[in-house]
Each structure stands twice: as C-alpha cells, then as structure tokens.
Amino acid sequence: MKPPRFEYARPESLEEAVALLAEGEDAKVLAGGQSLVPALNMRLLRPSLLVDLGRVRGLDRIEARNSSVAVGARVTQRAFAESPLVPPLAAEALPHVGHYVTRNRGTVGGSIAHADAAAELSLCLVVLGGSVVTNRRTIPAEEFFVGHFTTALEPGELVVETLWPRLDGWRFAFEEFAQRRGDYGLSLVAVALRLEDGVVAESRLGLASVTDRPTLVADAEAVESLELWGNLHASPDYLRNLTRILVARAVARAAA
Amino acid sequence: MSVGTERETWVGQAVLRLEDEALLRGEGRFIDDLDPVPNAYHAAILRSPFAHARIRSIDASAALELPGVVGVLTGAEVAAMSHPFPVGVENAPASYCCASELTRYYGEPVALAVARDRYVAEDAVELISVDWEPLAAVVDAVTAAETDALVSDRSFSYGDVDTAFASADVVVADRFRFPRWSCNPLECYGVVADWTGDSLTAWANFQGPFTLHSVAAAALGLPGSKLRLITPPDSGGSFGTKAAVYTYVVLMALASKKLGVPVRWTEDRLEHLAAAGSATARVTDLAAAFAADGELLALRYDVIEDVGAYVRAPEPATLYRMHGSLSGAYRVRNVAVRNRVVVTNRPPTSLNRGFGGPQMYFALERTMEIAAGRLGIDPAELRRRNLVRDFPHRTPSGGLYDSGDYEACLDDALELARYEERRAEQAAAREEGRLVGIGVACVVEPSISNMGYITLAQTSDERTAQLPKSGNAEGATIAINPIGGVTVRISTTPQGQGHRTAAAQVAADALGVAPEQIDVLTDVDTSTSAWTVASGNYSSRFSGVGAGAVHKAATKLATKLRAIAAPQLGAEPDEVELRDGKAWANDESVSLRRLAGAAHWNPDSLPRGVEPGLHETAFDAAPNLEPPDADDRVASSAAHGFLADVAVVEVERDTGAVRVLEYVTVHDAGRLLNPLLVEGQVRGGFAHGAGVALFERIVHDDEGNLLTGTFMDYLCPTAPDLPPLTMGHRETPSPFTTLGSKGLGEGTTMSAPVAIANAVADALGVQALEVPLTPGRVWELLR
Amino acid sequence: MTHLELTVNGRRYREEVEPRLLLSDFLRHTLGLTGTHVGCEHGVCGACTVHVDGLATRSCLTLAVQVDGAEVETVEGLTRDGALTALQQAFHEHGALQCGFCTPGMLMAAADLLARGRPTREEIVDMLSGQICRCTGYEPIVRAIEQAAAS
Structure with missing residues (x-):
C-alpha cells in the first residue's frame, strides 16, 4: 500500500497551479489528501503529476458575499465547522464528514471536487442551491455533480471556491444513516424549507449515497420511483425504506 | 503498592501494567521497528486476483529491469525449493507458501519481488505479468461437501442418542450459519528472514503454537535446530491470527535463500483482509431432544466446516477444539456429531479468538433459546435446569470440567441484569410497539488445549500407528544477576494481555520482592528460550501453564536462595522467609543482592550440595490431559471456566438498527491473577464477540472475489458502537492448574454473538437469523 | 527527489x-x-x-x-520533558492500552481534542469513532480521556 511514482509541484499562485494542471492530462490536484492519498496508497489512481494547493494564496478564506458564504477551496472541514459563517445545514452535516482527525486536513473544495456520491457537503451544496467557482466559470452545484466521482470540471479547470447561499429565513435539516459513526452513509437526506404562516411555501429536498450523485427530488413521493443502488450492506429495497424514513424525519424536524 | 500483611500476595491484586510506560512513550519494539540484521531488503507479494485460476506462465523480466530490485521469487521456484506443509487430514490438497500452477483463493501469493524499499518492491510486483486461465470457483461450503472438496468426514456418538431422541417429548432442530470473520489485530504480520549457510534465522510476530515451528521447518526441509525463530518483545495484537504468519516465514526464507540477502516483509491491511488467517465459516445442523420438564436428553450435530483453500495446520483444529465441550454447560449424556471439513476457494483459516467456540455456541445456545419457547419455559430457567452441578464432571465426549458453580454465576448474571424487571419492562415496551428483546447465553470456556485433540480428525486406528499426542507443557526461566537483579523469561508470546505484569507478580510472590523489581522478557528465541511444542499464546493458556511455569521456576530459585541464606542466618532452609528483597530468619536478614553475590562471586561460600549460579528453568503442564482414547473421547482442554451472559437489545422498527442497551457477563475463571488484566480480557473478548454479532464478516461473491477488502467494508466496532458492559466474577480455583487459575480471554467472544442474536430474535419474534445482525438484514426480518 | x-x-x-x-x-x-x-x-x-x-x-x-x-x-x-503527561498517566491507570499498537494514535488524537477545551463524554466517544482499538473495547480509553480532561 504505497503510492505509485508521480511528479510533484507546489505552486504559490492560482495561475501557476492552472498552468501546471494544463501540462499533463493525468495531473491531479492535491488539497487535504484525505480521499486522494488512500486512493494513491491502493494504487487506484496513477497521476503523472500532483499539484499541491497547500501554498496557493487566497484559497483559505471564508467570507460573506452578497447573500452567500464564499468558502475557499482549501478551507478545511474543521475550519468551516468552526466558522461563525458556516451555513446551518452544513453545520449539521459536517460532524458526519469523515472523522474528527480527517476533518483537520480534509478540505471543503476537495470534498466537492472528489464528488463521492455519499459526500455530505456535496448534498448540502446542492440543496442550498449553491455553486462551484472554478478558474474559468461558476457552475451551479446541481450541474457540477455528474456521477460518482465525476464532475463537470474540464481538463485544466480547478475548484477555487464554493458559494453557499444563506437562504435567510429558511429552515434546514440533515439526516444520515450509517452503520457506524463516520462511515459512508447508507442514505443521506437534506432539506431546506421556507414556511409562511406555518405552511411550507418553498422546499428543496435532496438525497445522496442512494443515487450516483446528490439529487434533488420534488417531494417524498419521488423516493418511491427512484432507481437506487444496492451494495454489500444494503439492498435497494432497504435503501428505499431508509430514505423514506430519513426524508420524513428531516422534513418533520425542519418544519418543527 | 505494598503488601500490607504477610498473608497477602501480589497475585490477585490489580497491579498496574509494567508494559505500559514504554508503549505510552512510543518506545515499544514491534517487528517493523526492529532492524535485527543489517541491510534487509523489502518484499512485496504478487497475489492472485482470481479465486481459482491456472497460472499458464509468469514473466518477471520487466520487474527485474527496475532499478532497486534485487530479485523475484515465483511459485514454481517455491515448489522446487520447499515441501508441502504437513497436514493432519489425508485428502487435503498439497499446500505451499505460494501457488505455482494453480491458485485456489483470491489473494493467494503467486510471486514476490524484493527491492531496496517497499515502494520499489510494489512497483516491481506490478511489472510481473501472469498469464491466467480463470477457473470456476466453489465458495459455498454446503455445495462443496457434495464434491471431492470434502476432505474429512468423521462421525462420533457418545451415549445412546437414537434412543434419547425416540423418547423425547420435544425435538428442536434447525440450521445455523456462522460467518467467516477475522480478529484483525491493529498490527499486521511481519517477518524478517535471513538465510545463511544451511540455516535460517527468522524474526516474526508469531504467537505460537510452536507446533507450527515444526511445520515451517518441515516445509523448508530443515531440522528444527536450523530454524531459529525469534519473536519481538512487543506484538500489536493477534488474538490467534498471527499463528498463520508461519507460511510467510517460509516464503521469506526461500526468498532470502534464493537471493542471498536478508528479506523483510510487513503485511499491509489490504493483504491482511484478503489473505490472513480468518476464522472458519460453519454450517451446523443441530437437533436437540428434550423431556417435557426441560431436561436436555440428547444433541445431534451435523457440522460442515469451511477451512478455505487448504487445510493449513493447525486446522482442522477449529472443529475439534470444543470436542470435549459439545454438551456445553449441560448435563446431557447423549451426544452425536458428524464433522465434515471442506475446502473452498476462500483463504485458508487459522486461529481466531474463541477458536471454534463462537461457531459451536451459536448453534447450541440458539437451540436452547428456541427450545425454551417450544417448551414454554423461561430461557434462563431452562438452562438452569440443565446446568452441570457436580465437579469434576466428565462430559460424554470426554471433556473433564474441573470446577465451578454454574448456577450461582447464572444467578449473579440475572441479578446484575435485573432479569425479572427487564422482562416486565420488555412486556411494557411491547405494549407501546417497541421491539425490546432479552437474550441469554451460558458458555463453558475451555482453556489450555490438549495438543492431542487434533488427532481426533484421524481414526483411532490411524492414531495408534503414530506417536500419541497430549498435554500442553510450557516453560519459563528465571535468573538473578550478580547484583541482585531478577529476570524472568517466558515463552507465551504475549500480544497485549499483560503477561509481563502477571509473570512479575507470580515471581514476586515466590521471591519476596516487588513486581516492578522484576524484568520480564517476552521475546522468544527458539535457540535459547525454554519452550515446548505447545508453547505460545493460544487457548487462553497463560494463566494456567504460563504463569504455572513461572511459579515453578521462581519456586525452584527461592528454594535455592533459602538454602544459601540458611547458614548465614543460623536457620534451617525451611525456616527462611523471603520478603522485602531479603531472606529472613530469627529476626535477622540478608539481602537478595548479597545472596546473589555469594552464588556468582563466591561459590566457595555456598552450603554443601548447592550449585553455583542463580538460574532456573521449569516446565508446567496440567495433569489431566491424555491422548484421545479408543472410543474417541478426549479431554480437549485442561481447565474450564464458565460464563453466564444476558443481553438486552432494542431494535428500531423503521431502520432495523440494533441497539444493545445492556450487556452483562459473569465469569468464573478460577483464581484471578490480576483483576485489571482480567477486566481488559473480558472487555476485549466482548468487543470481538459484539463485533461479530453486529458488524464483522468477510464476504466473497459467488466467484470468490473479496467484497470486504478494506476497513471501509470490513467493519470493526468503534467506540460509539459498543454498549455498556457489566461484569461479575466468581473465583472457583481449578484443581488442575498450578495457581488455580483458568483462561478467560475468549469466553465473551464465544457468548456475545449468540447472546445478542438471542436477544434480537426475542425482540423480533423470529427464529431464523444470522450474524452479523446488520440493519439491512434485521429490516428484512421485520418485513 | x-x-x-x-x-x-x-x-x-x-x-x-x-x-x-x-x-x-x-x-x-x-x-x-x-x-x-x-x-x-x-x-x-x-x-x-x-x-x-x-x-x-x-x-x-x-x-x-x-x-x-x-x-x-x-x-x-x-514526553520531551521527561515525565508521562496526565493523558498518558490516565491511560496507564485505566488499563486503556493492551497491545499498545493503537495507543500512539489514540494519544495524539485525544491530545488534539483536549487542546480544544474540556470535552464531554459524547465528544470523546465521537472523536474515538475514528480510532480503532481491537484490545480494550474502548471504555477504558474513554475513561482515561475523561480523567485527563478533568485534570
């Protein structure tokens, strides 16, 4: 379990990083490394070059911008959780991201760019209607996630920051069911609701882990017709049941 | 800590561990921390990506071109340079440390590369190309039993089983499956092999039994004296599984022999999960005959044991370790068993905590629970009516239960669990629609295995043609250096159990010094240690014969010290008392240091007949173990502890999640050497048992591909996953061990899977269930 | 390089x-x-x-x-200053290690948690969900960290 050989570069600016990425088509971005390095250790990935963002200036800021919170790609999950600006939905989800120690180095941008179908932060970003800012463009989160470990990023494009709408006045809930604390969740549900006179006026409901990417659904009914993944630990039937329950719990909690 | 009165002993006290300080400072010496020989090169192993395939050819030329690579060893070379491992059943496929023509399990070694570091060695392995011809795999043991994969089929009957079943009022019969799992110590296997001239020196985090030293030597074609095997001072857990490192000792030895360099290999977690010695998977059909009043009249087992691709020594021992305890904790006189061993395209099995106990008790104690329901008798009460009461108790299959008060332990457990109140709470919870369940298990925990039990895999006639095997002897050495320092050396290869501390306590009592004044060496060297073929750390044998050997060696030394001191104190040797680092008589004393000085520096001063030097070796063995008799009866273990457990669970109806609300376990393991160490063993044994109950299993698909190849899919319980544990103890000394102590590290691994399963079955009102009780499985049961 | x-x-x-x-x-x-x-x-x-x-x-x-x-x-x-830290001493007193192989990681993870303030039992257990021990069943480790937190 040792990584294969690769070249390594540690740029200090975004421009330099982008230029390096353009050099080799097998170049990969290294942020916190909490997902990338295990894949290297198992030799599941063989990048020609690792571009370490560790010294790139300006990627570690969290700031309020218009009605959103802008989170630099290299902000760690721990720093995000401890920030006064952390969106309430993300604050609920962050304790489920990896483990205490991996959150010290795991980054928000890395988690988003890795696009694991079971990732908590990806789901939250989609449910909040957030977006991903790259060196070239701004991509709505719903369009950013294309499949398990697959994003809309093009060669030479890297995540610079993510934008998390505050959705002032909305209510939120996040639910996850995992076999052990910190495991990949078998099913994840996040919901954002706006109530008017105690009645739901707007809602955004999202699922993850049971589908190949974080997915918005119209309502609880939609869970019944989704095509779900089964795995070693859970059959599709079980996952549907679980998702149904988590949706009910999340909606009830957000509306309460 | 000091001993307040003369009658107190260090043994029995919760002495804090002498092992801890170095480990807490990061100064432990584990196998991968050692550089026992300069310039060792690193090996990486090419493993089969198929569960069953023919190897048409191997081309290592590209690997050999890689800078930093020393060489490559292939299976064909292994076959030419070594012999198959000796095995205790006749029809088993020949087994080498590396596959040559045919690979029989996913993860089987087929070649290895040796390089200047592990990184380059792994690069080299990727450059070895193999022309594979995949073949159909057999993964299901029941299917395998119908083919020539059935390698051993023996039937035993004790008493009159047929008559008992014919006269029964109630017969309960069901099939029970127990999954393959593995203890997964945090430290994986490690070997350093150095072949020089005609002999091998190997360092490995091996744990015994040292029968496997002979097995390794036979494979290498070496006399035992030419295989010097050394274990490191510290080992990062084993729980049985590091017994199987011996096949890698052979593999690295051959690499060192071929390439002419010392070779080091440190297993990584993916290798461990794929190919290390896991526990057997077992299918048990068990029928039990009862009288209407609940008396257990007879048991009939039909067992299919999946030992994986090869029968690797000491297998099929998992199947026979419990042979003397097939009747469990009960007085039943009629027991029959058919034992079938099958090979499948899964990795070979080996020792794992509980070793046969979890599998056997899952069938027996589920059956007791099911029978209680059929008989309309409370499950705890049904057990009570059948518990063994008089000791020593000879079981139908030859086991000799030494001592105990089983009923009192059960009472303790029921009281600690507030059993009656719990039943009332359960009824109330059910009224509210909640799924609360209570499960009980009663387990006899054998310890100190009889080396002879494994020969039950042979017929009586086959056995008589060979040297009979029995016993369980262990050795220890104790010495006092010229300035009074005491050193004990043991051969029980601890991996965390605290043998150093316990051995120091035992020796301290004999010599009248404090435990912290005694250095205990735990590294075994087969060229210099006092060991026997039975030595090592398995079948919970330390507190019996391991501590017994230390006691005997220290007593010998104490006798000599008294003899030396007596004339100096003007007393007879038996009037001399050793305490506080001195020898006392007639209110006068002489220090240990001074006595040591006499023995080393001034032998002339020694009383007539006393040898110079202070260095004693002793061996201990339990007196009650004989080879199997002509009727296939065997006392398979020397000592038998008992435990009674109660599990209380609640199942979440929506998700199938099982929450263990409380777990009570009451042990009687004879005299307890150190309650702190005891608590650690019980907690750890429970963690493994609860792990199997709820999370842990090794899964292969129908083609034999591994699905639990990482720690993300093989789920070890973590801190939030384990319930509160309540422990109780009784201490009925064993008449068969030197200090009256019995093993206790495996009992809760035997009991927890079935106690928790019983509780979940009770909660759900179902009979058929399998562990681990994952939420997905439980939810299916609820549908 | x-x-x-x-x-x-x-x-x-x-x-x-x-x-x-x-x-x-x-x-x-x-x-x-x-x-x-x-x-x-x-x-x-x-x-x-x-x-x-x-x-x-x-x-x-x-x-x-x-x-x-x-x-x-x-x-x-x-232990750069020589003596065991309160956390290490607590591990010793509570039987929070057996084979000792997971212990260095346990100590370093726990030291981080303790540096953030006095954790609750729930926070300790949650942190430990990322640290595997196969020997102790965790309870002695939880108790040791609780003791160190209180000191």
Missing part, C-alpha cells in the same frame, strides 16, 4: 525525499521515530495519527512533502 525541511518534536530536519513517500514512512524509516504506527494506510484506523502544526493528522494520508516547513509532533514528543 524533493527537498524537505521541517521540525519534528522540536528538532530540525533537512532531507531529500521522493514525493510519494508517506509521512508515516518518513517518520518511521527515514527519521527512525517508530512510535508512530501504521495500521491500515487508508485513514480508517487512526494508529498513525500525529500532529502537524498542532492539529491531529493521519500520517498515512499525508505525503512527507506536504509538511515542508511544518512543525510535527509524534508520540515521542509527548
């Missing part, structure tokens, strides 16, 4: 390393600091946990080159 300068347990090191060298291997094999243990090399077991600039970090999920310029602390650094 990449140049690497860092401080480990207060001592400065300058080394040339391959970019792919894991921090765990760098500490163990290049510097000989074998107190840091390797249990799974995919970030699940936590045995390899060290501190990088004061934060608990999986050394098996970190390339050595990533800690250029950083201050690294390993288990060996805990």
Whole structure:
C-alpha cells in the first residue's frame, strides 16, 4: 500500500497551479489528501503529476458575499465547522464528514471536487442551491455533480471556491444513516424549507449515497420511483425504506 | 503498592501494567521497528486476483529491469525449493507458501519481488505479468461437501442418542450459519528472514503454537535446530491470527535463500483482509431432544466446516477444539456429531479468538433459546435446569470440567441484569410497539488445549500407528544477576494481555520482592528460550501453564536462595522467609543482592550440595490431559471456566438498527491473577464477540472475489458502537492448574454473538437469523 | 527527489525525499521515530495519527512533502520533558492500552481534542469513532480521556 511514482509541484499562485494542471492530462490536484492519498496508497489512481494547493494564496478564506458564504477551496472541514459563517445545514452535516482527525486536513473544495456520491457537503451544496467557482466559470452545484466521482470540471479547470447561499429565513435539516459513526452513509437526506404562516411555501429536498450523485427530488413521493443502488450492506429495497424514513424525519424536524 | 500483611500476595491484586510506560512513550519494539540484521531488503507479494485460476506462465523480466530490485521469487521456484506443509487430514490438497500452477483463493501469493524499499518492491510486483486461465470457483461450503472438496468426514456418538431422541417429548432442530470473520489485530504480520549457510534465522510476530515451528521447518526441509525463530518483545495484537504468519516465514526464507540477502516483509491491511488467517465459516445442523420438564436428553450435530483453500495446520483444529465441550454447560449424556471439513476457494483459516467456540455456541445456545419457547419455559430457567452441578464432571465426549458453580454465576448474571424487571419492562415496551428483546447465553470456556485433540480428525486406528499426542507443557526461566537483579523469561508470546505484569507478580510472590523489581522478557528465541511444542499464546493458556511455569521456576530459585541464606542466618532452609528483597530468619536478614553475590562471586561460600549460579528453568503442564482414547473421547482442554451472559437489545422498527442497551457477563475463571488484566480480557473478548454479532464478516461473491477488502467494508466496532458492559466474577480455583487459575480471554467472544442474536430474535419474534445482525438484514426480518 | 525541511518534536530536519513517500514512512524509516504506527494506510484506523502544526493528522494520508516547513509532533514528543503527561498517566491507570499498537494514535488524537477545551463524554466517544482499538473495547480509553480532561 504505497503510492505509485508521480511528479510533484507546489505552486504559490492560482495561475501557476492552472498552468501546471494544463501540462499533463493525468495531473491531479492535491488539497487535504484525505480521499486522494488512500486512493494513491491502493494504487487506484496513477497521476503523472500532483499539484499541491497547500501554498496557493487566497484559497483559505471564508467570507460573506452578497447573500452567500464564499468558502475557499482549501478551507478545511474543521475550519468551516468552526466558522461563525458556516451555513446551518452544513453545520449539521459536517460532524458526519469523515472523522474528527480527517476533518483537520480534509478540505471543503476537495470534498466537492472528489464528488463521492455519499459526500455530505456535496448534498448540502446542492440543496442550498449553491455553486462551484472554478478558474474559468461558476457552475451551479446541481450541474457540477455528474456521477460518482465525476464532475463537470474540464481538463485544466480547478475548484477555487464554493458559494453557499444563506437562504435567510429558511429552515434546514440533515439526516444520515450509517452503520457506524463516520462511515459512508447508507442514505443521506437534506432539506431546506421556507414556511409562511406555518405552511411550507418553498422546499428543496435532496438525497445522496442512494443515487450516483446528490439529487434533488420534488417531494417524498419521488423516493418511491427512484432507481437506487444496492451494495454489500444494503439492498435497494432497504435503501428505499431508509430514505423514506430519513426524508420524513428531516422534513418533520425542519418544519418543527 | 505494598503488601500490607504477610498473608497477602501480589497475585490477585490489580497491579498496574509494567508494559505500559514504554508503549505510552512510543518506545515499544514491534517487528517493523526492529532492524535485527543489517541491510534487509523489502518484499512485496504478487497475489492472485482470481479465486481459482491456472497460472499458464509468469514473466518477471520487466520487474527485474527496475532499478532497486534485487530479485523475484515465483511459485514454481517455491515448489522446487520447499515441501508441502504437513497436514493432519489425508485428502487435503498439497499446500505451499505460494501457488505455482494453480491458485485456489483470491489473494493467494503467486510471486514476490524484493527491492531496496517497499515502494520499489510494489512497483516491481506490478511489472510481473501472469498469464491466467480463470477457473470456476466453489465458495459455498454446503455445495462443496457434495464434491471431492470434502476432505474429512468423521462421525462420533457418545451415549445412546437414537434412543434419547425416540423418547423425547420435544425435538428442536434447525440450521445455523456462522460467518467467516477475522480478529484483525491493529498490527499486521511481519517477518524478517535471513538465510545463511544451511540455516535460517527468522524474526516474526508469531504467537505460537510452536507446533507450527515444526511445520515451517518441515516445509523448508530443515531440522528444527536450523530454524531459529525469534519473536519481538512487543506484538500489536493477534488474538490467534498471527499463528498463520508461519507460511510467510517460509516464503521469506526461500526468498532470502534464493537471493542471498536478508528479506523483510510487513503485511499491509489490504493483504491482511484478503489473505490472513480468518476464522472458519460453519454450517451446523443441530437437533436437540428434550423431556417435557426441560431436561436436555440428547444433541445431534451435523457440522460442515469451511477451512478455505487448504487445510493449513493447525486446522482442522477449529472443529475439534470444543470436542470435549459439545454438551456445553449441560448435563446431557447423549451426544452425536458428524464433522465434515471442506475446502473452498476462500483463504485458508487459522486461529481466531474463541477458536471454534463462537461457531459451536451459536448453534447450541440458539437451540436452547428456541427450545425454551417450544417448551414454554423461561430461557434462563431452562438452562438452569440443565446446568452441570457436580465437579469434576466428565462430559460424554470426554471433556473433564474441573470446577465451578454454574448456577450461582447464572444467578449473579440475572441479578446484575435485573432479569425479572427487564422482562416486565420488555412486556411494557411491547405494549407501546417497541421491539425490546432479552437474550441469554451460558458458555463453558475451555482453556489450555490438549495438543492431542487434533488427532481426533484421524481414526483411532490411524492414531495408534503414530506417536500419541497430549498435554500442553510450557516453560519459563528465571535468573538473578550478580547484583541482585531478577529476570524472568517466558515463552507465551504475549500480544497485549499483560503477561509481563502477571509473570512479575507470580515471581514476586515466590521471591519476596516487588513486581516492578522484576524484568520480564517476552521475546522468544527458539535457540535459547525454554519452550515446548505447545508453547505460545493460544487457548487462553497463560494463566494456567504460563504463569504455572513461572511459579515453578521462581519456586525452584527461592528454594535455592533459602538454602544459601540458611547458614548465614543460623536457620534451617525451611525456616527462611523471603520478603522485602531479603531472606529472613530469627529476626535477622540478608539481602537478595548479597545472596546473589555469594552464588556468582563466591561459590566457595555456598552450603554443601548447592550449585553455583542463580538460574532456573521449569516446565508446567496440567495433569489431566491424555491422548484421545479408543472410543474417541478426549479431554480437549485442561481447565474450564464458565460464563453466564444476558443481553438486552432494542431494535428500531423503521431502520432495523440494533441497539444493545445492556450487556452483562459473569465469569468464573478460577483464581484471578490480576483483576485489571482480567477486566481488559473480558472487555476485549466482548468487543470481538459484539463485533461479530453486529458488524464483522468477510464476504466473497459467488466467484470468490473479496467484497470486504478494506476497513471501509470490513467493519470493526468503534467506540460509539459498543454498549455498556457489566461484569461479575466468581473465583472457583481449578484443581488442575498450578495457581488455580483458568483462561478467560475468549469466553465473551464465544457468548456475545449468540447472546445478542438471542436477544434480537426475542425482540423480533423470529427464529431464523444470522450474524452479523446488520440493519439491512434485521429490516428484512421485520418485513 | 524533493527537498524537505521541517521540525519534528522540536528538532530540525533537512532531507531529500521522493514525493510519494508517506509521512508515516518518513517518520518511521527515514527519521527512525517508530512510535508512530501504521495500521491500515487508508485513514480508517487512526494508529498513525500525529500532529502537524498542532492539529491531529493521519500520517498515512499525508505525503512527507506536504509538511515542508511544518512543525510535527509524534508520540515521542509527548514526553520531551521527561515525565508521562496526565493523558498518558490516565491511560496507564485505566488499563486503556493492551497491545499498545493503537495507543500512539489514540494519544495524539485525544491530545488534539483536549487542546480544544474540556470535552464531554459524547465528544470523546465521537472523536474515538475514528480510532480503532481491537484490545480494550474502548471504555477504558474513554475513561482515561475523561480523567485527563478533568485534570
């Protein structure tokens, strides 16, 4: 379990990083490394070059911008959780991201760019209607996630920051069911609701882990017709049941 | 800590561990921390990506071109340079440390590369190309039993089983499956092999039994004296599984022999999960005959044991370790068993905590629970009516239960669990629609295995043609250096159990010094240690014969010290008392240091007949173990502890999640050497048992591909996953061990899977269930 | 090879390393600091946990080159002043270690948690969900960290 050989570069600016990425088509971005390095250790990935963002200036800021919170790609999950600006939905989800120690180095941008179908932060970003800012463009989160470990990023494009709408006045809930604390969740549900006179006026409901990417659904009914993944630990039937329950719990909690 | 009165002993006290300080400072010496020989090169192993395939050819030329690579060893070379491992059943496929023509399990070694570091060695392995011809795999043991994969089929009957079943009022019969799992110590296997001239020196985090030293030597074609095997001072857990490192000792030895360099290999977690010695998977059909009043009249087992691709020594021992305890904790006189061993395209099995106990008790104690329901008798009460009461108790299959008060332990457990109140709470919870369940298990925990039990895999006639095997002897050495320092050396290869501390306590009592004044060496060297073929750390044998050997060696030394001191104190040797680092008589004393000085520096001063030097070796063995008799009866273990457990669970109806609300376990393991160490063993044994109950299993698909190849899919319980544990103890000394102590590290691994399963079955009102009780499985049961 | 300068347990090191060298291997094999243990090399077991600039970090999920310029602390650094720390002493008193292989990672992860303030039992247990021990059943570890937190 040792990584294969690769070249390594540690740029200090975004421009330099982008230029390096353009050099080799097998170049990969290294942020916190909490997902990338295990894949290297198992030799599941063989990048020609690792571009370490560790010294790139300006990627570690969290700031309020218009009605959103802008989170630099290299902000760690721990720093995000401890920030006064952390969106309430993300604050609920962050304790489920990896483990205490991996959150010290795991980054928000890395988690988003890795696009694991079971990732908590990806789901939250989609449910909040957030977006991903790259060196070239701004991509709505719903369009950013294309499949398990697959994003809309093009060669030479890297995540610079993510934008998390505050959705002032909305209510939120996040639910996850995992076999052990910190495991990949078998099913994840996040919901954002706006109530008017105690009645739901707007809602955004999202699922993850049971589908190949974080997915918005119209309502609880939609869970019944989704095509779900089964795995070693859970059959599709079980996952549907679980998702149904988590949706009910999340909606009830957000509306309460 | 000091001993307040003369009658107190260090043994029995919760002495804090002498092992801890170095480990807490990061100064432990584990196998991968050692550089026992300069310039060792690193090996990486090419493993089969198929569960069953023919190897048409191997081309290592590209690997050999890689800078930093020393060489490559292939299976064909292994076959030419070594012999198959000796095995205790006749029809088993020949087994080498590396596959040559045919690979029989996913993860089987087929070649290895040796390089200047592990990184380059792994690069080299990727450059070895193999022309594979995949073949159909057999993964299901029941299917395998119908083919020539059935390698051993023996039937035993004790008493009159047929008559008992014919006269029964109630017969309960069901099939029970127990999954393959593995203890997964945090430290994986490690070997350093150095072949020089005609002999091998190997360092490995091996744990015994040292029968496997002979097995390794036979494979290498070496006399035992030419295989010097050394274990490191510290080992990062084993729980049985590091017994199987011996096949890698052979593999690295051959690499060192071929390439002419010392070779080091440190297993990584993916290798461990794929190919290390896991526990057997077992299918048990068990029928039990009862009288209407609940008396257990007879048991009939039909067992299919999946030992994986090869029968690797000491297998099929998992199947026979419990042979003397097939009747469990009960007085039943009629027991029959058919034992079938099958090979499948899964990795070979080996020792794992509980070793046969979890599998056997899952069938027996589920059956007791099911029978209680059929008989309309409370499950705890049904057990009570059948518990063994008089000791020593000879079981139908030859086991000799030494001592105990089983009923009192059960009472303790029921009281600690507030059993009656719990039943009332359960009824109330059910009224509210909640799924609360209570499960009980009663387990006899054998310890100190009889080396002879494994020969039950042979017929009586086959056995008589060979040297009979029995016993369980262990050795220890104790010495006092010229300035009074005491050193004990043991051969029980601890991996965390605290043998150093316990051995120091035992020796301290004999010599009248404090435990912290005694250095205990735990590294075994087969060229210099006092060991026997039975030595090592398995079948919970330390507190019996391991501590017994230390006691005997220290007593010998104490006798000599008294003899030396007596004339100096003007007393007879038996009037001399050793305490506080001195020898006392007639209110006068002489220090240990001074006595040591006499023995080393001034032998002339020694009383007539006393040898110079202070260095004693002793061996201990339990007196009650004989080879199997002509009727296939065997006392398979020397000592038998008992435990009674109660599990209380609640199942979440929506998700199938099982929450263990409380777990009570009451042990009687004879005299307890150190309650702190005891608590650690019980907690750890429970963690493994609860792990199997709820999370842990090794899964292969129908083609034999591994699905639990990482720690993300093989789920070890973590801190939030384990319930509160309540422990109780009784201490009925064993008449068969030197200090009256019995093993206790495996009992809760035997009991927890079935106690928790019983509780979940009770909660759900179902009979058929399998562990681990994952939420997905439980939810299916609820549908 | 990449140049690497860092401080480990207060001592400065300058080394040339391959970019792919894991921090765990760098500490163990290049510097000989074998107190840091390797249990799974995919970030699940936590045995390899060290501190990088004061934060608990999986050394098996970190390339050595990533800690250029950083201050690294390993288990060996805990006793730089000689005596066991209150946390280590609590592990000793509560039987919180058996084989001791997971212990360095447990200590380093717990030290990070304790540095953030006095944790509740729930916070301790939650943190430990990322640290595997196969010997103790965890309860003694939880108690030891609770005791250290109270001291």
